[in-house]
Amino acid sequence: MRQARKPVAGVDPKLLVRDAARLLPDPSRRLFLRQVGSLGALAMLTGCDITDAPSSERALRKISEFNDWVQARLFNPNRLAPTYPDGAVTRPFPFNAYYAETEAPDVDEERYRLIIDGRVANKQPWTLEALLALPQETQITRLVCVEGWSAIGKWTGVRLMSFLERIGADLNAKYVHFVCAEGYSSSIDMPTALHPQTQMTLAFDGQPLPTRLGFPLRIRIPTKLGFKNPKHVIGLTVLNNYTGGYWEDQGYNWFSGL
Amino acid sequence: MSMPATQMSRQQDPAHPLYVRITHWINAVAVFIMLTSGWQIYNAAPLFPFAFPASLTLGGWLAGGLLWHFAGMWLFVANGLVYLVLGTGKAHFRRKFLPIRAREVGRDLRAALTGRLSHDDLATYNAVQKLCYLGVLVAGLVIVASGLALWKPVQLQELAALFGGYEGARLVHFFAMASIVLFLLVHVLMAMIVPRSLRAMILGR
Numbered sequence: 316m317r318q319a320r321k322p323v324a325g326v327d328p329k330l331l332v333r334d335a336a337r338l339l340p341d342p343s344r345r346l347f348l349r350q351v352g353s354l355g356a357l358a359m360l361t362g363c364d365i366t367d368a369p370s371s372e373r374a375l376r377k378i379s380e381f382n383d384w385v386q387a388r389l390f391n392p393n394r395l396a397p398t399y400p401d402g403a404v405t406r407p408f409p410f411n412a413y414y415a416e417t418e419a420p421d422v423d424e425e426r427y428r429l430i431i432d433g434r435v436a437n438k439q440p441w442t443l444e445a446l447l448a449l450p451q452e453t454q455i456t457r458l459v460c461v462e463g464w465s466a467i468g469k470w471t472g473v474r475l476m477s478f479l480e481r482i483g484a485d486l487n488a489k490y491v492h493f494v495c496a497e498g499y500s501s502s503i504d505m506p507t508a509l510h511p512q513t514q515m516t517l518a519f520d521g522q523p524l525p526t527r528l529g530f531p532l533r534i535r536i537p538t539k540l541g542f543k544n545p546k547h548v549i550g551l552t553v554l555n556n557y558t559g560g561y562w563e564d565q566g567y568n569w570f571s572g573l
Numbered sequence: 574m575s576m577p578a579t580q581m582s583r584q585q586d587p588a589h590p591l592y593v594r595i596t597h598w599i600n601a602v603a604v605f606i607m608l609t610s611g612w613q614i615y616n617a618a619p620l621f622p623f624a625f626p627a628s629l630t631l632g633g634w635l636a637g638g639l640l641w642h643f644a645g646m647w648l649f650v651a652n653g654l655v656y657l658v659l660g661t662g663k664a665h666f667r668r669k670f671l672p673i674r675a676r677e678v679g680r681d682l683r684a685a686l687t688g689r690l691s692h693d694d695l696a697t698y699n700a701v702q703k704l705c706y707l708g709v710l711v712a713g714l715v716i717v718a719s720g721l722a723l724w725k726p727v728q729l730q731e732l733a734a735l736f737g738g739y740e741g742a743r744l745v746h747f748f749a750m751a752s753i754v755l756f757l758l759v760h761v762l763m764a765m766i767v768p769r770s771l772r773a774m775i776l777g778r
Binding site: 372374375376378379382389390391394395396397457459460461462463464465537538562565566567568572573 | 614615617618620635636637639640641643644647725726727728730738739740743
């Protein structure tokens with residue numbers, strides 16, 4: 316099954332984020348650092364550490380790992396999520412995050428770079444312009460939130476599989492890990508990364524992705540719960556080590572497939 | 574309780590066979606976990622303009638509720654399957670729950686509400702009991718099917734479509750829960766009114 320939570324070989328997520336943060340405009344950087352500070356404070360308040368968790372929680376997390384395994388086997392790489400007509404799109408599309416809508420990071424378009432790391436041949440950072448120059452696809456699919464609600468969105472962007480092929484990623488690696496401008500992170504299994512509907516979303520409903528929905532880049536995965544669709548993505552790493560994620564580390568099921 | 578097994582077997586059959594008593598109590602634990610963790614999950618995004626009291630929820634917060642719910646589901650389904658397979662094999666359902674006749678249900682319901690319904694023979698169900706037990710069995714099947722549709726609305730999209738898609742499955746899952754809770758209220762009340770029935774579900778008689 317999966318590796319224990321170990322530091323990622325060849326890439327330090329903290330350094331990756333710090334590098335990426337340096338590329339951001341000052342207001343975003345300040346915001347980003349503030350988020351990290353408040354996260355640290357939150358972690359201390361809740362004492363949310365797997366090692367000193369009570370045994371019932373450890374048992375529940377073991378079952379959750381078993382559920383990861385079950386879901387990976389239930390996942391059919393050729394099974395497409397249902398698509399909907401344009402009239403079914405939820406307008407306005409709901410905002411949901413662990414921070415208020417006004418605190419969504421305001422990423423500067425000119426200075427934005429998508430940083431590539433890990434088991435990839437070409438680690439050249441990508442500008443937004445370069446990403447927009449790649450072939451774009453549009454899908455109208457349902458986003459299902461871990462909270463239970465759902466909404467239908469019209470997402471346009473680059474197929475992640477094509478992008479991974481283009482940058483010479485090791486497609487036999489186990490995971491793809493994403494790091495976000497606000498300090499969020501999440502990781503997915505390679506079969507899901509290669510699913511035809513897994514998208515590097517750059518536009519919503521025909522317009523550039525608004526800040527509230529993850530400008531400039533969101534990873535849209537209609538075969539996973541909404542929290543596995545990270546917004547404001549600034550780092551992409553291909554690797555064989557399990558890296559978890561912001562919510563996953565706090566107890567949300569890692570695979571969270573639909 | 575202290576009666577030797579050989580002596581026990583010479584007596585008449587118990588009101589509830591052993592496998593029914595065991596699966597009943599495992600089910601009680603599983604249903605408790607599923608209801609209280611389910612209410613925790615419901616509270617994260619209430620379908621209706623009310624929330625369940627936090628004191629009735631399991632897991633502490635959404636992630637805890639989800640961990641419990643997706644662990645409890647294995648117990649609920651595995652135990653339910655054992656009960657269904659043994660119950661079908663031993664013709665338990667056909668003998669205990671069928672036939673249900675509308676006239677008898679009306680008659681027994683009137684008798685129950687006026688306190689004149691006999692519970693002398695715990696092994697034989699009256700028409701209202703048959704309807705309730707069969708009904709909650711169906712609710713159990715519906716809650717598992719709609720739950721699978723909510724868990725896997727892409728991989729099991731045909732199943733989800735049966736409920737009108739993801740949002741339809743949410744509604745069905747909620748109302749199946751509500752009908753099970755309604756059943757439980759009556760079920761527990763009746764067990765308190767007729768304590769011999771509780772004893773029979775533990776000791777068999």
